[in-house]
Amino acid sequence: MGKTANSPGSGARPDPVRSFNRWKKKHSHRQNKKKQLRKQLKKPEWQVERESISRLMQNYEKINVNEITRFSDFPLSKKTLKGLQEAQYRLVTEIQKQTIGLALQGKDVLGAAKTGSGKTLAFLVPVLEALYRLQWTSTDGLGVLIISPTRELAYQTFEVLRKVGKNHDFSAGLIIGGKDLKHEAERINNINILVCTPGRLLQHMDETVSFHATDLQMLVLDEADRILDMGFADTMNAVIENLPKKRQTLLFSATQTKSVKDLARLSLKNPEYVWVHEKAKYSTPATLEQNYIVCELQQKISVLYSFLRSHLKKKSIVFFSSCKEVQYLYRVFCRLRPGVSILALHGRQQQMRRMEVYNEFVRKRAAVLFATDIAARGLDFPAVNWVLQFDCPEDANTYIHRAGRTARYKEDGEALLILLPSEKAMVQQLLQKKVPVKEIKINPEKLIDVQKKLESILAQDQDLKERAQRAGVQWRDLGSSQPPPPGFR
Numbered sequence: 001m002g003k004t005a006n007s008p009g010s011g012a013r014p015d016p017v018r019s020f021n022r023w024k025k026k027h028s029h030r031q032n033k034k035k036q037l038r039k040q041l042k043k044p045e046w047q048v049e050r051e052s053i054s055r056l057m058q059n060y061e062k063i064n065v066n067e068i069t070r071f072s073d074f075p076l077s078k079k080t081l082k083g084l085q086e087a088q089y090r091l092v093t094e095i096q097k098q099t100i101g102l103a104l105q106g107k108d109v110l111g112a113a114k115t116g117s118g119k120t121l122a123f124l125v126p127v128l129e130a131l132y133r134l135q136w137t138s139t140d141g142l143g144v145l146i147i148s149p150t151r152e153l154a155y156q157t158f159e160v161l162r163k164v165g166k167n168h169d170f171s172a173g174l175i176i177g178g179k180d181l182k183h184e185a186e187r188i189n190n191i192n193i194l195v196c197t198p199g200r201l202l203q204h205m206d207e208t209v210s211f212h213a214t215d216l217q218m219l220v221l222d223e224a225d226r227i228l229d230m231g232f233a234d235t236m237n238a239v240i241e242n243l244p245k246k247r248q249t250l251l252f253s254a255t256q257t258k259s260v261k262d263l264a265r266l267s268l269k270n271p272e273y274v275w276v277h278e279k280a281k282y283s284t285p286a287t288l289e290q291n292y293i294v295c296e297l298q299q300k301i302s303v304l305y306s307f308l309r310s311h312l313k314k315k316s317i318v319f320f321s322s323c324k325e326v327q328y329l330y331r332v333f334c335r336l337r338p339g340v341s342i343l344a345l346h347g348r349q350q351q352m353r354r355m356e357v358y359n360e361f362v363r364k365r366a367a368v369l370f371a372t373d374i375a376a377r378g379l380d381f382p383a384v385n386w387v388l389q390f391d392c393p394e395d396a397n398t399y400i401h402r403a404g405r406t407a408r409y410k411e412d413g414e415a416l417l418i419l420l421p422s423e424k425a426m427v428q429q430l431l432q433k434k435v436p437v438k439e440i441k442i443n444p445e446k447l448i449d450v451q452k453k454l455e456s457i458l459a460q461d462q463d464l465k466e467r468a469q470r471a472g473v474q475w476r477d478l479g480s481s482q483p484p485p486p487g488f489r
């Protein structure tokens with residue numbers, strides 16, 4: 001192609017009129033920007049914020065789920081986006097993609113998705129945005145209530161809230177019991193976002209004169225089915241009666257039961273029902289490998305010991321059915337010394353100890369946590385390789401939540417369920433709930449029999465022997481006439 005008159009290398013000088021016009025355009029653009037900035041600077045901060053809020057809100061109706069892959073694709077405040085980015089959250093998960101937009105639009109949402117799929121941020125992001133939109137300040141009182149079934153889950157949610165909401169100015173508080181009610185009562189009035197357990201909340205509603213929720217904007221029920229299973233149905237009804245009718249409600253869980261539908265009827269208005277894995281082949285994460293073994297009662301402790309011996313470098317959680325059993329077997333295993341550090345978490349511990357154990361297990365790379373079902377729901381311990389269910393769970397939903405403490409977000413994990421011959425019916429329940437469990441056999445060559453060792457430990461340790469009896473464990477040689485406790489049926 002030949003050169004044109006003004007093309008580089010043609011030797012001709014650039015047209016001075018065109019150059020001047022170009023400069024003039026750029027100059028006036030710069031001046032305009034400066035003028036705008038000066039104008040903005042003159043405006044009070046709240047007004048600048050109000051304008052950016054109204055721009056965000058105009059975009060709410062335009063949210064197209066199919067075009068969302070990142071948090072920044074949602075019309076979110078800079079403060080929330082910065083918090084998310086600083087915590088390394090950029091791409092959205094499916095439940096976040098499908099529910100955040102609906103919640104921003106002010107709809108009530110009933111969200112269900114597999115364990116470890118990111119439900120916490122699916123409600124925390126709308127929580128932050130709801131108060132940001134209203135330019136809520138610490139003097140405005142309680143704006144959002146988040147109810148969790150257990151203290152540990154409430155604590156964990158509170159920590160995530162602090163992390164992603166750190167650029168906002170609202171105050172957040174954790175009210176979970178185990179602390180002085182008076183001390184909590186003094187602080188409760190200055191809290192904008194309250195994360196709490198149901199019993200403690202009701203106690204404040206009843207006893208703390210200054211506590212009121214008249215301006216509440218949003219209610220979040222996390223793991224709602226568990227809140228109800230734990231016998232809090234009446235408490236929840238009483239709490240909901242104390243809340244203003246005009247509010248937004250979000251309800252999340254990995255499993256839904258009929259009682260949740262009852263609660264939803266009571267607390268949600270024309271909810272959007274989002275069940276992202278409804279059509280999935282399995283109800284548990286695809287990266288979770290699940291097996292079960294059937295063994296005799298007398299073999300159980302040897303099976304657990306052998307398992308721990310062959311997984312010394314792993315992080316595992318072992319679920320038991322009662323606090324007494326955890327207390328007893330924790331002591332037994334500390335004496336048996338399998339070679340990996342063992343921690344215990346159950347509801348009979350002091351609150352401080354519960355928190356210490358929780359944080360210690362979060363930090364450890366290899367360890368075993370003996371726990372009751374207080375650790376079954378929602379807890380997000382990093383990098384757990386194995387979940388063992390030493391006792392048959394109450395039902396398939398409990399199984400799903402326990403096993404879901406591993407294989408979270410995009411990680412792998414393995415789950416092993418130990419069943420007595422009389423408990424084999426659980427397998428059918430699990431298969432019906434779309435849980436793919438396979439039977440594996442105990443390898444007799446790998447089984448280390450610790451029965452003799454256990455007998456000698458018990459013979460030397462009267463306290464432990466009494467604990468065994470209290471736990472109702474029927475050992476052949478203890479000759480106990482008590483009926484076996486749950487889990488040793």
Ligand SMILES: Nc1ncnc2c1ncn2[C@@H]1O[C@H](COP(=O)(O)OP(=O)(O)OP(=O)(O)O)[C@@H](O)[C@H]1O
Nearest residue numbers: 089091092093115116117118119120254378380409
């Ligand atoms: N968008 C995201 N990007 C990266 N990691 C994420 C994202 N969302 C959540 N996660 C991480 O995934 C893990 C599981 O999230 P979360 O605890 O919210 O799951 P969940 O669905 O509530 O699980 P459960 O049903 O067991 O309560 C957490 O470690 C969290 O930090």
